[in-house]
Amino acid sequence: MKLWIDADACPVQIREVMFRAAIRKKLTLTLVANQRIKTPPSPWIKVLVVAAGFDVADNEIVRLLEPGDLVITSDIPLAADILGKGGQALSPRGELFTKENIGGRLNIRDFMDTMRASGVQSGGPPPLSQADRKNFADHLDRILAQSQ
Secondary structure, eight states, rough: OOEEEEGGGGOOOHHHHHHHHHHHHHHOEEEEEESOOOOOTTTTEEEEEOOSSHHHHHHHHHHHTTTTEEEEEEOHHHHHHHHHTTEEEOOTOOOETTTTHHHHHHHHHHHHHHHHTOOOOOOOOOOOOOHHHHHHHHHHHHHHHHHO
């Protein structure tokens, strides 16, 4: 199993959890972003800088992903592509995307896009809470335990 982070929008606290997990489990972690991201020195952690542009990082993750790999992303269409390729997708808030829930998540996302396009102000997601971080860490631990 390799670990991936859709890093442009991933909260720093979640990246730090992933750094510790990669080093502890000796798993390759690759952060994919359109800019350089600071990481701790480790042979297990890499940064892949891609060109700026719509879905460039997402497309690169999907291209390089192998079945069983885990990707951290809050991008629902990317999560659907990951699942379609046999990978696992976990949001920074600890929501595990599955084949059973991804269709509904895509529908909600599309509905919210339509609402925003019509001028409805929905605001963004709330700040990452301590409960979100714990939920993420718990899901990550379960996934990593299953992969061993």
